[in-house]
Amino acid sequence: MNPKTLMLASAMTAVLALAAQPTLAAxxxxxxxxxxxxxxxxxxxxxxxxxxxxxxxxxxxxEWKLVAKGTCIDLKGSLSPM
Structure with missing residues (x-):
């Protein structure tokens, strides 16, 4: 793998890892x-x-959204898939 391809692959991996962060950071x-x-x-x-x-x-x-803990039921949602 040439250095340019390796750098691009590394950058894409970093972007994908950051995209997964909202769930983890919650x-x-x-x-x-x-x-x-x-x-x-x-x-x-x-x-x-x-x-x-x-x-x-x-x-x-x-489908789901992240909400403040304790507010899901008030929003007429469910804590488990329906």
Whole structure:
């Protein structure tokens, strides 16, 4: 592998690792809330796709968003997939 290709591969790996950070960085102050994401407004992989922002329809019970801990039920969501 030439140095240019190696550098590009390293940069892509770093970008993908940072993209996964929101879920990890959420810690205990956030929780996954299923069924409240708008179409195109989900936070991460679910429901047969691998990226945030790919929800096909609003309020799909398999799509989720990170919300402040303890607020999911108030938002009419569920703490587990529906």
């Amino acid at each position: 810690g205990t102050s956030k929780e996954k809330c299923f069924g409240i994401a708008k179409a195109g407004g989900n936070d991460c992989a679910a429901n047969g796709h691998s990226c945030a922002g790919m929800a096909k329809k609003a309020n799909d019970g398999k």
